[in-house]
Amino acid sequence: MTEFDAGTEFDRxxxxxxxxxYPGLAGMTxxxxxxxxxxxxxxVLARAAAMAPPSEGRVxxxxxxxxxxxxxxESVPLTALAGKSAPGVIERFYAPGELERFVSLRELAVPEEKAYVVFDVDRGEEFCGVVPLDALASVAERGRTPLTMEEGVAFVTQYPEALARNKCFSLGGTRMxxxxRRVPALWISKGAPKLGWCWQGNPHTWLGLASAGGRDR
Incomplete structure (x- = not known):
């Protein structure tokens, strides 16, 4: 196994x-x-010994x-695909002011802090072609948690290669x-990441369900 330095990755x-x-957008120095x-x-360092190096679909x-x-x-346009420069976009099907009504599921107990860490993140390509509701059930049975919108954006921000053709992912941790019945998702459109949504009962061959092992503040 390739050696992985969690402290170096944190700094990166x-x-x-x-x-x-991000500092300027947050109104901070x-x-x-x-x-x-x-x-x-x-x-992060407390869990470092158990961490595996990043792969294309898991970090x-x-x-x-x-x-x-x-x-x-403001954060979505700062994303881009690996090797591309086109900024990420938000699907126009989100009505004006509607995006803020999509929030993290209460049962996930997502930290209330402005910033936190999510561990063992997997884009869930095994769920491509699976009905999102069924994928969510499988994730829960494994003791894992679906990613939220912000976590999905963080995934593509830090690892642009995670969002790839036919390997896009739903973000079932955020719902209205x-x-x-809509499940937010990140996919590729016109050479850039797009934050959109799909119906919870509709499977797509190119759309999996991203999940994580846990969160910490």
Whole structure:
């Protein structure tokens, strides 16, 4: 197994966010932004011994900047596909003001902090062609948790190669509630990432369901 240095990877992810302009978008100085993320190093290093190196579809951890820190309308355009420059877009089928009504499922107990860590992230390509509701049930049976919108954006921000043709993924950890049947998803459109949604009962051969092993603040 290739040696993996969790501390070095933590620093790389912080640097990526800084280089993409997250401090300014969050209304913070770079120093303050780095200070906000610094406490997350502890939980990462505590699990370092059990971490495997990143692969194309699975990574050991992600630093997640929530929409309370940087709105999705500003973080999505900072994503791009591997080797491409076209900025990510949000599907126009989200009505004006509707995006903010899609929130993390309460039962997932997603940390309330503006930034946190999500561990053992898998884009879930095994669920391509599976009905999203069935995929969510399988993820729950394994003791894993579906990714939220912000976690999906973090995945593509830090690992652009994770979003690939016929290997895109739903983000079932974020829903509107009230019986709404839409499941947010990230896929590829016109050479760029797109944050959209698909129906919970409709399978797509190119769309899996991303999940994680857990979260920490």
């Amino acid at each position: 992810q912080v640097r990526t966010l800084v280089d993409k302009g 770079e120093a303050a932004f780095r200070a906000l993320l610094a406490p997350l190093r502890g939980p 050991p951890f992600l630093l997640v900047a929530t929409r309370a820190l940087v709105p999705l309308e 509630g009230g019986g709404d």
